[in-house]
Amino acid sequence: MELRHLRYFVAVAEERHFGRAAERLHMAQPPLSQQIQQLEAELGVTLLHRTTRKVELTGAGMVYLDRARAVLAAVDDAAAEAQRVADGLQGRLVVGCVGSATYSLLPAFARALREELPAVDFVFRGEMLAPDQLESLLARRVDLALLRPPVEDPAVRVAVVRRDRLIVALPEDHRLARRKRLKIGDLREEDLIVHASRGRSVMHGIVADLCRSAGFEPRIRHEVAETSTLVTFVAAGLGVAVVPQPVAELGVAGATYRPLAGNHGVDLVAAVRADDDSPVVARALGLLVRWQERTS
Amino acid sequence: MELRHLRYFVAVAEERHFGRAAERLHMAQPPLSQQIQQLEAELGVTLLHRTTRKVELTGAGMVYLDRARAVLAAVDDAAAEAQRVADGLQGRLVVGCVGSATYSLLPAFARALREELPAVDFVFRGEMLAPDQLESLLARRVDLALLRPPVEDPAVRVAVVRRDRLIVALPEDHRLARRKRLKIGDLREEDLIVHASRGRSVMHGIVADLCRSAGFEPRIRHEVAETSTLVTFVAAGLGVAVVPQPVAELGVAGATYRPLAGNHGVDLVAAVRADDDSPVVARALGLLVRWQERTS
DNA sequence: GCTGGCTGAGACTTCGGGGGTATCAATTCG
DNA sequence: CGAATTGATACCCCCGAAGTCTCAGCCAGC
Numbered sequence: 001m002e003l004r005h006l007r008y009f010v011a012v013a014e015e016r017h018f019g020r021a022a023e024r025l026h027m028a029q030p031p032l033s034q035q036i037q038q039l040e041a042e043l044g045v046t047l048l049h050r051t052t053r054k055v056e057l058t059g060a061g062m063v064y065l066d067r068a069r070a071v072l073a074a075v076d077d078a079a080a081e082a083q084r085v086a087d088g089l090q091g092r093l094v095v096g097c098v099g100s101a102t103y104s105l106l107p108a109f110a111r112a113l114r115e116e117l118p119a120v121d122f123v124f125r126g127e128m129l130a131p132d133q134l135e136s137l138l139a140r141r142v143d144l145a146l147l148r149p150p151v152e153d154p155a156v157r158v159a160v161v162r163r164d165r166l167i168v169a170l171p172e173d174h175r176l177a178r179r180k181r182l183k184i185g186d187l188r189e190e191d192l193i194v195h196a197s198r199g200r201s202v203m204h205g206i207v208a209d210l211c212r213s214a215g216f217e218p219r220i221r222h223e224v225a226e227t228s229t230l231v232t233f234v235a236a237g238l239g240v241a242v243v244p245q246p247v248a249e250l251g252v253a254g255a256t257y258r259p260l261a262g263n264h265g266v267d268l269v270a271a272v273r274a275d276d277d278s279p280v281v282a283r284a285l286g287l288l289v290r291w292q293e294r295t296s
Numbered sequence: 297m298e299l300r301h302l303r304y305f306v307a308v309a310e311e312r313h314f315g316r317a318a319e320r321l322h323m324a325q326p327p328l329s330q331q332i333q334q335l336e337a338e339l340g341v342t343l344l345h346r347t348t349r350k351v352e353l354t355g356a357g358m359v360y361l362d363r364a365r366a367v368l369a370a371v372d373d374a375a376a377e378a379q380r381v382a383d384g385l386q387g388r389l390v391v392g393c394v395g396s397a398t399y400s401l402l403p404a405f406a407r408a409l410r411e412e413l414p415a416v417d418f419v420f421r422g423e424m425l426a427p428d429q430l431e432s433l434l435a436r437r438v439d440l441a442l443l444r445p446p447v448e449d450p451a452v453r454v455a456v457v458r459r460d461r462l463i464v465a466l467p468e469d470h471r472l473a474r475r476k477r478l479k480i481g482d483l484r485e486e487d488l489i490v491h492a493s494r495g496r497s498v499m500h501g502i503v504a505d506l507c508r509s510a511g512f513e514p515r516i517r518h519e520v521a522e523t524s525t526l527v528t529f530v531a532a533g534l535g536v537a538v539v540p541q542p543v544a545e546l547g548v549a550g551a552t553y554r555p556l557a558g559n560h561g562v563d564l565v566a567a568v569r570a571d572d573d574s575p576v577v578a579r580a581l582g583l584l585v586r587w588q589e590r591t592s
Numbered sequence: 593g594c595t596g597g598c599t600g601a602g603a604c605t606t607c608g609g610g611g612g613t614a615t616c617a618a619t620t621c622g
Numbered sequence: 623c624g625a626a627t628t629g630a631t632a633c634c635c636c637c638g639a640a641g642t643c644t645c646a647g648c649c650a651g652c
Contacts, residue, residue, distance in 0.1 A: 001371065002298045004610090018629060031611040033630060043375050045382040052618045052628050059574060060382040067374030071367055075297065078363030079339050086341040086356040278355060300639085314600060327640045329601060348599050348647045 003075065005039040006068040008032055009047065013065045016055045088279030090119040095284070096133040096142040098202075099195065099227035100164065101268055102126035104246030105146060112287055120280055127226050129195070130202045137273060143281050145271040148202035158269040159285060161292050164244035166210075166264040169230075171237040172256045181259045184214040191221035191239035193230055206266055207242045231255050244268075299371065301335040302364040304328055305343065309361045312351045384575030386415040391580070392429040392438040394498075395491065395523035396460065397564055398422035400542030401442060408583055416576055423522050425491070426498045433569060439577050441567040444498035454565040455581060457588050460540035462506075462560040465526075467533040468552045477555045480510040487517035487535035489526055502562055503538045527551050540564075 011021040012032065022029040040047055047061035057065060084090040093113075097106050106124055113122050125142065133145040138155060151158050168187070170177045176186055194208075195201030204223075211218040221239050224230045227247055234241050235254030244266055248257040270288050272281050307317040308328065318325040336343055343357035353361060380386040389409075393402050402420055409418050421438065429441040434451060447454050464483070466473045472482055490504075491497030500519075507514040517535050520526045523543055530537050531550030540562055544553040566584050568577050 001375075002300060004298060006371075019627090027610095028612055029629075030613085030631080035610080037630090043378055045375075045378045047378070050629060052630090053620060055629085058382070059387055059576070060378040063381050063386075064374055064378040067370065067377060071370050071374065074363065074367050074370060075302075078360055078367065079297075079341075081363060082339055082341045082343070082356040082360040085359050086354070090359075091355055280355070315598085323639090324641055325599085326601075326603095326642085331639080333601090346600060348601090349649060351600085 001039070001042050003072070005035055005042075006071055008035045009039055010065065010068050010072065012036060012048065012055065013057055013061065016057075018050075018055065084119060086279055088120075088281075088283035089117060091121070091278070091280040093120055093122040093144065093280050093284055094142045095122060095124050096128045096136055096145040096147070097124055097126045098130060098133065098145075098147040098268070099127050099230075100203075100244045100247050101146040102227070103250055105161070105268065108291075109146075109288065112291065113284065116287060117280070117283060120283075122284075129200050129225075131200055134271070137271060140273075143272065143276065143278065144284055146268060147271060148206075149267050149269050150202075151269065151271055155274050156271045157274045158271045159289055161268045161270050161288050163265045163267050164246055166206075166242050166260045166266060167245050167248060167257045168260055169234045169241045169243050169247065170256055170258060171234060171240075172254055173237070174240065174256075176240070176258070177256050179258060181261055183261045184210050184264075185216075187211065187218075187240060187242070188214075188216045190219065192218050193222045193224065193233045193239040193241045194218075194220055195227070195230065196223055196225060203243070203266070210242065210264065228252070297335070297338055299368065301331055301338075302367055304331045305335055306361065306364050306368065308332060308344065308351065309353055309357065312353075314346075314351065380415060382575055384416075384577075384579035385413060387417070387574070387576040389416055389418040389440065389576050389580055390438045391418060391420050392424045392432055392441040392443070393420055393422045394426060394429065394441075394443040394564070395423050395526075396499075396540045396543050397442040398523070399546055401457070401564065404587075405442075405584065408587065409580065412583060413576070413579060416579075418580075425496050425521075427496055430567070433567060436569075439568065439572065439574065440580055442564060443567060444502075445563050445565050446498075447565065447567055451570050452567050453570045454567045455585055457564045457566050457584050459561045459563050460542055462502075462538050462556045462562060463541050463544060463553045464556055465530045465537045465539050465543065466552055466554060467530060467536075468550055469533070470536065470552075472536070473552050473554070475554060477557055479557045480506055480560075481512075483507065483514075483536060483538070484510075484512045486515065488514050489518045489520065489529045489535045489537045490514075490516055491523070491526065492519055492521060499539070499562070506538065506560060524548070 008021070008025060011025050012018060015021040015024060018029050018032055022032040025032065036048065045060045045064070046058055047064055049056050049058055081090065106126060110122070110124065113120060128136070130147040133142060133147050134151065134153060134156060136142040137145045146161065149158065168176070168182045176182060179186070192207065194204045196204060208218050222233055224233060227243070228250060230241055230243070231247060231250050231252040233239065235252050242260065270285055272285060304317070304321060307321050308314060311317040311320065314325050314328055318328040321328065332344065341356045341360070342354050343360055345352050345354055377386065402422060406418070406420065409416060424432070426443040429438060429443045430447065430449060430452060432438040433441045442457065445454065464478050472478060488503065490500045492500060504514050518529055520529060523539070524546060526537055526539070527543060527546050527548040529535065531548050538556065566581055568581060
């Protein structure tokens with residue numbers, strides 16, 4: 001039994017005429033008759049009542065016609081779906097997101113995904129630290145990770161999505177809040193709030209290095225897991241923090257922000273498995289890169 | 297694209313090994329590789345990642361595997377369903393039923409159909425007069441008609457289901473109800489209630505002929521459309537009626553029944569279109585005939 | 593690191609069967 | 623009754639599915 005048999009049968013059933021059906025199928029009538037006979041023999045069922053003057057479906061033929069049509073449609077659907085998956089227009093995508101990107105990039109990215117790849121079933125995991133993301137990425141729990149460099153692992157490929165300037169987050173009533181802009185050195189005597197501990201959060205290391213290059217050891221008083229907690233701590237007057245610019249958009253009452261002198265910034269990169277050829281991932285990356293080009 | 301391609305792909309996807317898949321398919325490995333390549337070319341999609349050491353499905357391959365399995369299952373289902381229909385185990389059956397059979401035969405017949413042909417979707421149309429049934433039968437509104445002979449139309453084939461003795465239905469307080477059995481002649485002076493008018497109800501003609509053969513013209517006072525109405529009229533004392541024995545089972549209060557002397561009876565026959573080769577109809581007829589043989 | 597055994601792909605051949613042509617048989621209609 | 627139409631049969635051809643042989647890459651083991 002082959003699809004050929006179903007196609008031929010559907011044609012004959014629809015035309016109710018072997019000659020016309022053969023014409024429609026671009027073939028001669030005798031082989032068509034033979035194939036239909038073969039189909040009936042294989043099923044052990046008479047599908048068509050033929051006289052030399054007319055052809056009509058039997059009861060079994062009617063139900064088989066329905067089923068045959070459904071099978072042929074399913075074959076086409078299967079091809080179309082496979083093509084969509086291969087084109088990256090359909091599939092599943094798990095995106096990991098570092099703290100600051102969770103609030104600034106994630107919403108727009110989710111909207112873009114929904115608009116441009118509506119058949120892609122995507123899931124975001126927000127507020128993940130860089131090392132967790134890399135581990136999840138390699139363990140295939142995440143397909144695309146938005147995090148802060150550096151990423152050294154050769155099994156991971158990265159693309160810069162954007163560069164965020166560093167700013168200082170202060171309690172509104174803080175002495176330094178009266179200044180229009182700040183230098184790193186201004187933080188020498190301040191209590192600092194940072195993400196997690198060294199080696200876990202990339203921002204932690206960046207802030208510490210920044211202080212040391214300005215000639216002092218940072219006074220780290222509080223470590224937090226989530227960016228929203230960090231800003232809340234600042235608002236509560238527990239200290240100040242150096243954060244990427246988009247954090248300012250969080251809008252926590254009691255916290256204010258000041259630019260940091262010097263061209264200090266930190267990249268936000270999209271990381272994927274180097275061996276990942278998933279078309280959905282490629283499309284998602286393309287989306288990010290196109291967007292980065294448009295906004296930079 | 298042929299089912300062959302789907303079968304081959306499913307085998308390779310399941311074995312994750314061209315050699316083993318070829319073995320399972322009772323063929324050599326090179327043509328299998330070729331057919332898979334052909335499938336991928338036709339779809340324009342890579343379904344399998346192959347190295348010389350291992351074969352694994354791409355994302356598109358996974359969804360296509362699901363669809364291919366579904367298609368192959370649907371093809372088998374289609375064959376099975378067509379076979380059931382051809383065997384008369386599945387389908388639709390409309391049964392027409394004459395008045396007296398509506399109450400005596402129909403319930404048992406319906407139960408037998410449901411038990412023996414559970415996949416047959418059957419519909420009964422009760423209380424139909426013989427001419428209506430024949431017309432419905434030929435117009436294909438009914439597939440099997442239970443009615444009283446004679447049926448002359450050569451386009452209709454009949455089989456006797458059973459023979460019902462004729463009995464007399466009387467009001468309980470009727471003078472003749474004191475007798476144990478009655479003769480036709482006893483009805484000479486009685487008002488008769490019959491079904492519809494001559495040419496419509498077969499029983500009408502039978503009763504009239506019976507009277508005339510006994511040497512008198514029947515005094516027909518009431519004509520009714522349904523058997524239940526007829527018995528109700530009798531119970532109401534409007535007259536007496538000659539009816540087939542099963543009508544007694546209706547159990548209408550106020551009516552009683554007495555045997556009729558002489559071997560008077562009327563056949564109940566099952567009529568089908570002579571050119572109807574529907575297997576469901578054949579099975580239903582077989583059911584009736586087997587049952588008739590068992591009870592006669 | 594080299595070798596040997598797997599594994600999938602390519603080159604070439606074979607042959608079965610799908611499809612074509614010619615024709616027949618049966619039915620309908622003028 | 624003959625002409626036309628239509629599905630089935632007989633027969634042939636040739637395409638392509640399947641087979642054989644072989645190679646190229648890759649991993650394992652010594």
